[in-house]
Amino acid sequence: MAMRCSRCGAQIGNSYVRFNGVLLCEDCARELKIDEVFRRQNSIFDQAFPMLDEFPGVFSAGSDLDFANAKIRCPRCGTTLRDIESGGQLGCIECYNTFNESIMKNILKRQGSSEYMGRKPGEAADVKGEAKQDTPVQETAQVKPEVKEEPKAPEANNDDILTKMKDADLSTFTDQEIEDAMKKAAAAEDYSLAVKLRDELKSRKEGN
Amino acid sequence: MWYEKEGNNMDVVLSTKIVLNRNIKGFPFPPKMSDADRENVLGMARQAAGTMGLNFVRTDELEDNAKEDLYNQFYAGYAFLNSNAKTGYLMSKTEGLGVIINNTDHISIVSMVPGTDVVTAYKRADDLAVQFEKSMDIAYTDKFGFLTSQIKSVGTGMQLMMTLALPGIEKTEGAVQVLAKRVEKYDWQMIPMTHSDGIRENGIYVLTNVATLGITEQEIIDKTRKVQEDIIKLENSCRKNICTKKKGVVEDQYYRAYATLSYCRRIETAEALTLINWLRLGQNYIDTSDADLDWNKINKLTQKVRRNYTDSAVKGVRPKDRASARAAFIRDIMKGGQAS
Numbered sequence: 001m002a003m004r005c006s007r008c009g010a011q012i013g014n015s016y017v018r019f020n021g022v023l024l025c026e027d028c029a030r031e032l033k034i035d036e037v038f039r040r041q042n043s044i045f046d047q048a049f050p051m052l053d054e055f056p057g058v059f060s061a062g063s064d065l066d067f068a069n070a071k072i073r074c075p076r077c078g079t080t081l082r083d084i085e086s087g088g089q090l091g092c093i094e095c096y097n098t099f100n101e102s103i104m105k106n107i108l109k110r111q112g113s114s115e116y117m118g119r120k121p122g123e124a125a126d127v128k129g130e131a132k133q134d135t136p137v138q139e140t141a142q143v144k145p146e147v148k149e150e151p152k153a154p155e156a157n158n159d160d161i162l163t164k165m166k167d168a169d170l171s172t173f174t175d176q177e178i179e180d181a182m183k184k185a186a187a188a189e190d191y192s193l194a195v196k197l198r199d200e201l202k203s204r205k206e207g208n
Numbered sequence: 209m210w211y212e213k214e215g216n217n218m219d220v221v222l223s224t225k226i227v228l229n230r231n232i233k234g235f236p237f238p239p240k241m242s243d244a245d246r247e248n249v250l251g252m253a254r255q256a257a258g259t260m261g262l263n264f265v266r267t268d269e270l271e272d273n274a275k276e277d278l279y280n281q282f283y284a285g286y287a288f289l290n291s292n293a294k295t296g297y298l299m300s301k302t303e304g305l306g307v308i309i310n311n312t313d314h315i316s317i318v319s320m321v322p323g324t325d326v327v328t329a330y331k332r333a334d335d336l337a338v339q340f341e342k343s344m345d346i347a348y349t350d351k352f353g354f355l356t357s358q359i360k361s362v363g364t365g366m367q368l369m370m371t372l373a374l375p376g377i378e379k380t381e382g383a384v385q386v387l388a389k390r391v392e393k394y395d396w397q398m399i400p401m402t403h404s405d406g407i408r409e410n411g412i413y414v415l416t417n418v419a420t421l422g423i424t425e426q427e428i429i430d431k432t433r434k435v436q437e438d439i440i441k442l443e444n445s446c447r448k449n450i451c452t453k454k455k456g457v458v459e460d461q462y463y464r465a466y467a468t469l470s471y472c473r474r475i476e477t478a479e480a481l482t483l484i485n486w487l488r489l490g491q492n493y494i495d496t497s498d499a500d501l502d503w504n505k506i507n508k509l510t511q512k513v514r515r516n517y518t519d520s521a522v523k524g525v526r527p528k529d530r531a532s533a534r535a536a537f538i539r540d541i542m543k544g545g546q547a548s
Contacts, residue, residue, distance in 0.1 A: 077240045088359040092236040093347050096355055106359050111395070113422025116353035118364040121341040125334055125425035129327035174433050176216065 074098045128172055166193055170200045209281050210227055210304035211511050218507050219260075219492065220443045221436060222371040222412075225282070226321045226329045228314040228337045229356045229365040231347040237357035246294035246310050253296055254311045254345065262298040262307065263459050266391050267291070278516040282320060286517070303370055305332050313365075317341055322507075324440075324478030326368070326432045332427070353421065363420035368432055371401070372439060373510060375411040375485040389479020390438060394431045395419040401514075407478045409514060409519045411485040415439075444492075451493035462490035466499045469509070470542040474531040480538060482514045501546075509541050 003012040004026035015026040072081040075098065079091030084099050088106060096103060107114045119125045165173070165181045175180075178197050185194040211223055231237060235245050250266065252405075257264040267289055270278075275289040278297065283306045288295060298307035298452075304320040317340075319333035340346065347355040354365035361367055375381040388398045401412040415435065417428055445446065451458050465483035487506050490496065518525050518533060 035286060046504060077236045079240065084359070088238065090237060090357055090359065091240040093231070093233065093355055096349070096352060103359055103362075107362070107421060110360065111419045111421050113419070116351060116363050117421050117422060117424050118353050118366075118420075121346050121348045121354075124338050125330075127327060127330055127334070127426050127429055129429070172430055172433075174437055 072099075128168065162188060162190055162193060165197065170197070175201060175204060209511075211281070211322050212504070212508055213303070213322050215321060216325060217436070217440050218323045219488065219503055221324045221544060222236055222370060222373055222438045222507065222510060223320055223322055224324060224326050224329050224432075225318065225369045225371070226326070227319075227369075228317040228333045228335045229354070229358075229361050229367070230315040230317070230337060230340055231355055231357065232314045233345040233347050235314065237542070238312060238314065239357065241310070243294060249310055249314050250294060250296045253298060253307070253315070256340060256343050257298045259343065260298075260336065262300055262336075265297050265299065267295045267297060270297075276442070278306075279517045280512075280515050282519040283318060284311075284517060291528045292368060301337070302332060304329075305336070307336065324370075324433075324436045326429055326436070330429055334425070360418075361420055364423070364425055364428065365427060366417070366420060366425065368417045368428060370415045370432070370436065372413045372415060372443075373411055373485075373488055374413055374439070374443050375489040376443045376448075376450060378411050378485075379450055379489070380446040383442065387439065387442060390442075391415060391435055394435050395423075396431070396435055410478070411483050411488070412481070412510075412514065448493050448501060451490060453510050455494060457484070461486040462496065463499065466501065466542075469538050472535045472538065474528065475533055475535045475538065477513060477516075477519065477534070480534065481510070484510050484513065501542075505541055505544070509538060512541065 003016070003023060004010065005028055006011055006022045007024055007028040010025050010027075012023065012025050012197065017024045017026075017029040070080045070082040073079065074091055074095045076094040077091030079089075079095050081099055081102060083089055083091070084095070084102055084106070090099075090103075104114055135187070161181055162185055165178075165185070170178065178201055180195040182194050182201065185197060215221075215223075232249060235241060235249060238246070241249070255262045256262075267275075267276075267284075267504050272287065278284050279286055279289055281304075284297060288308065288311050293310065295311060296309035298309065302304055308316040309316060317333045317336045319329045321329045349355065351525050354361040356362050356365050373383075376386075377387055384398075391398050395418045397416050397418055399416070401409040401414050417432070419428070465486040469480070469483055469487075484506065487501065488510075491501070491503065492504060513534065516530075516534065518530055
């Protein structure tokens with residue numbers, strides 16, 4: 001996600017200043033007279049041999065402006081709040097308790113919801129749709145699987161697909177799947193299903 | 209290789225990849241793990257592999273040609289395969305399926321399929337995830353779901369990525385922006401792909417899901433199918449439009465690209481991908497009877513040019529030798545060879 005200037009809202013490129021936790025673009029920083037970092041940077045690059053006493057000024061200006069969040073640490077792994085705010089990288093499970101508030105903010109900003117709705121551990125998700133048969137890896141000279149083959153699951157036949165289509169909510173199938181099923185239904189002389197699928201396809205096309 | 213198998217809509221969607229991240233309670237996440245912790249997790253993975261029918265390998269014991277195999281087939285990244293950070297890999301007997309141990313998370317199940325078959329990719333990964341969850345104490349809370357080392361994947365722990373070849377959309381003014389906005393509505397992100405040598409891969413984009421909380425696995429899959437359908441429709445109409453309105457230009461560029469790829473002796477990645485884009489653009493919409501080319505060849509060319517272990521190896525191979533080697537396997541594929 002692109003960063004934006006907190007003052008003017010413009011998208012921020014490589015040059016920005018973080019001042020008291022507020023992100024400012026180069027133009028706004030200059031207007032607010034807190035553009036020391038940029039000015040010093042230019043003056044260094046303009047000179048063939050920059051004066052050594054310029055450097056501490058640049059670095060101390062940076063450390064005064066931000067990094068206060070570098071002091072808040074996870075008691076277990078030492079990850080700082082700054083690590084999380086800058087990269088979204090956590091160090092251990094305990095970080096979820098230590099930085100709960102910051103993590104929630106990050107999640108809400110990025111995803112718009114913080115409520116877990118997925119499956120529980122050890123319970124397979126009930127995902128609709130057919131999975132293809134597994135293709136075994138071809139053994140190469142370099143990486144050879146050492147495990148035995150398991151019997152393959154039998155492929156679903158036409159009747160299974162048509163039964164599924166009859167009962168399922170058709171909006172969960174793609175155009176291609178419906179078209180294929182329509183042909184199969186017609187071949188199996190299940191004309192009521194074929195008509196239903198044709199109408200679904202037609203309404204989708206008209207909808208577009 | 210898994211990506212050479214037949215898949216749906218592979219003229220637009222090169223591959224669909226699902227990564228399910230899981231972590232084991234009692235250990236810090238990999239970036240903060242000690243060597244002893246890493247060894248313990250590797251030991252647990254080795255034990256689990258035995259009961260799950262997977263083959264365990266330590267990456268620091270892998271031969272170079274084995275690393276090349278894993279890298280070229282997109283199973284793992286170059287940095288992961290060449291780090292000495294006590295990492296491992298579990299190989300499945302199913303093509304396109306594997307488990308990365310101790311990378312960003314303790315367990316990252318990677319499932320890839322050619323084309324759009326997201327249900328197959330998900331079910332394969334989920335089967336393995338359930339087995340890990342039953343045999344190990346996996347980090348999970350009712351509030352956050354599966355706890356991961358990166359905030360962006362906490363919840364379902366699921367990252368879904370589609371690699372798309374969109375020369376039609378890219379060559380149509382404003383179409384990339386239209387598509388980017390469209391996919392945002394489904395909570396997805398579209399990112400231009402960058403090659404390992406830093407260049408932009410023309411016409412190649414990766415689409416990733418953003419939401420991992422407030423959404424079920426079924427909803428993610430349903431949204432994926434809708435996004436896929438929208439993209440395929442838009443790309444095909446852009447290709448058709450360009451090939452109808454600029455038929456002469458596309459035909460000329462198609463055959464120039466065909467000839468260059470068939471006879472080149474040295475070629476850079478960027479140039480090869482640009483030429484392949486012209487082939488992809490015209491293949492279904494112009495008269496290609498003078499060219500001995502099908503979608504299998506085009507897709508194989510695309511993936512082999514994009515993912516080449518020697519391109520990522522910084523030392524050892526001179527740029528001109530890489531360009532020569534690249535030209536050689538491209539010529540081989542154009543002639544119908546295997547270019548393994």
